[in-house]
Amino acid sequence: MKNNNRVNSTDQKNGFAVDEAARHFFRASATDFKKIPGSPIAYWVSKRVRLIFDKFPPVGGISNIRAGMATGDNDRHVRIWHEVNTENLKLNAHSTADVWGNGKNKWVLFNKGGDIRKLY
Structure with a gap:
């Protein structure tokens, strides 16, 4: 029960804590980090993004990478x-x-x- 915007029952407190933790909890393996060039600790990256890095070659292996038009000011x-x-x-x-x-x-x-x- 809520009383003055406080959660009183132990069950509700525990449920709230679990829901809150689930929003801020990510699970990733070290091998997943190695799939992304430079191996950044990108724990929030989705499984699909890791698969793209794992499956496809880097753009630099297909074409020269250059800066486009620049103004200087x-x-x-x-x-x-x-x-x-x-x-x-x-x-x-x-x-x-x-x-x-x-x-x-x-x-x-x-x-x-x-x-x-x-x-x-």
Whole structure:
């Protein structure tokens, strides 16, 4: 029984403690950690994620990994969609010549990640 927001019965106290512990308890083996490159102690990783690391090769073994486009100064060069004049926006660029060739384009799509979409 609850009385003034307190659990009084021993059974309820024990049940509450078990439920609370189950929310914060993870079980993982050392061999599961070895499946993830660098062997981080990622005990919260699901069985499915461990299986993906175990079954598939790392991306670096399939292709060269490189950083994408970078501005060097995001505060100066990255804008949100509504801040850019669409007449100065190049949407279908395939090369730097496509972007800067006509002298009119000032902005291109820049996928930086995160919640907001900005332009570069």
